[in-house]
Structure formats: C-alpha cells, structure tokens
Amino acid sequence: MRTGIELFTGLVEEKGIVESVTVINGTADLKVCAPIVSADAKIGDSVAINGCCLTVVSIEGSHLTFQA
Secondary structure: OOEEEEEEOOOEEEEEEEEEEEEEOOEEEEEEEOHHHHHHOOOOOEEEEOOEEEEEEEEEOOEEEEEO
C-alpha cells in the first residue's frame, strides 16, 4: 500500500509515502518514506502526520517508523 501523506514539523516539509502498515497485538507500525524529514530526524522526535503527532521510533535511511 503506497499512499501520499503530509509530514509537518512546524512547516510542511514534504509529502511522504506510506510504505507499510503492520499491526501486531493492537499496535500499528507506520513506515513512511520521507527523505527530507528523515535527514534531520532523531528517535523520539514528534512529527505531525495529516494533523496527528506521532513519535519516531525507528529510522532506516530515508524511512521513518511511527507507532500508533
């Protein structure tokens, strides 16, 4: 599933691509390709995704993973 989403850290920086959503035991991992935001992101950063702030739990190159 690839869907465009907006990532917001004060100013809209880029439109990321949802690479995958994995649900295990009621927790969803959202993996997003966002090369611009991921270049400066750190684990624990809060990023607004379509208005919902989520915390970065993993960074792999240009991919950020959030949990919900």
